[in-house]
Amino acid sequence: MNDAPLTYTYKRAGGCDIKADVYLPAVGGPRPVLLWIHGGALILGGRRDVRGHQQERYLDAGYTIVSIDYRLAPETKLPEIIDDIGDAFRWVRKSGPALFNADPKRIGVFGHSAGGYLTLMSGFCTDPHPQALVSFYGYGDLVGPWYSRPSPFYCQQPMVSEEEARSAVGTSPLSEGGGHNRGRFYLYCRQRGIWPKEISGRDPSADPEFFRTYCPEQNVDSAYPPTLLLHGDQDTDVPYELSVDMARALASAGEEHELITIPGGGHGFDWAQDAAASQAFERVLAFLARHLLPA
Secondary structure, three states, X not given: OXXXXXXXXXXXXOOEEEEEEEXXXXXXXXXXXXXXXXXXXXXXXXXXXXXXXXXXXXXXXXXXXXXXXXXXOOOOOHHHHHHHHHHHHHHHHHHHHHHHOEEEEEEEEEEEOHHHHHHHHHHHHOOXXXXXXXXXXXXXXXXXXXXXXXXXXXXXXXXXXXXXXXXXXXXXXXXXXXXXXXXXXXXXXXHHOOHHHHHHOOOOOOOHHHHHOOOHHHOOOOOOOOEEEEEEOOOOOOOOHHHHHHHHHHHHOOOOEEEEEEOOOOOOHHHOOOHHHHHHHHHHHHHHHHHHOOX
16 A cells, blocks of 8 residues: 555646645556545635545555545635536546546446535536445535525634634635635625525525535436445434435435444544444445446
């Protein structure tokens, strides 16, 4: 296993270099790819946030991991963020075989929180689709009350002023860095129920049709990939019901899926590496093996 990633710029847009880190397994030959999409409410985070203990297990199982950045909101809006995800897939398929011996016909996607949302988006906004999706506490809806109204949970915290929130972000596109202070902007958005508007530039109450394109739950069809959803039923950031609703949409379309519920699990339950999280991760590896590894 090579611990140091290979870093590539897979796209340049608006004067911003958008990068990917590639982690190679010890085994040779064309390898299936797991493309990891980081979380952070589309506002913060980066490609280096991939969980180390999970990364090791994926590499030991023989996968190449491609961890990508994308341009962050609110400086960049949702349509362009989704464009970055699509371009990352195209880059892996076109350049991955020569650069890092990727198998372009065996690509899975996984992500946490907003990365889980983008994982679910990749199930219909990329062509061809990935072979498997794993969403850790992601969401298939952007505009329900949980995001478009003030959050009771976040309103328990001291209110963030608009001045403080705006000072935490900028105007120029960026795809990495920016610091965790950007979390103050996210808190401000949740306390006022304006996250969908800030990350898209559109008001969901005035332009609901715009958001339909960006809600995976409303875009499941017969070509949607096999999907594994994992969610704690005590999540205070992304309600557990979001994964329940996504599972229901997949079931209605007759698509292969599974929902793993973590009793008592909160947001980021898999950081704990306790028995429940460990057992769930074994099921993740088994799911990916069924769809990406040879029999």
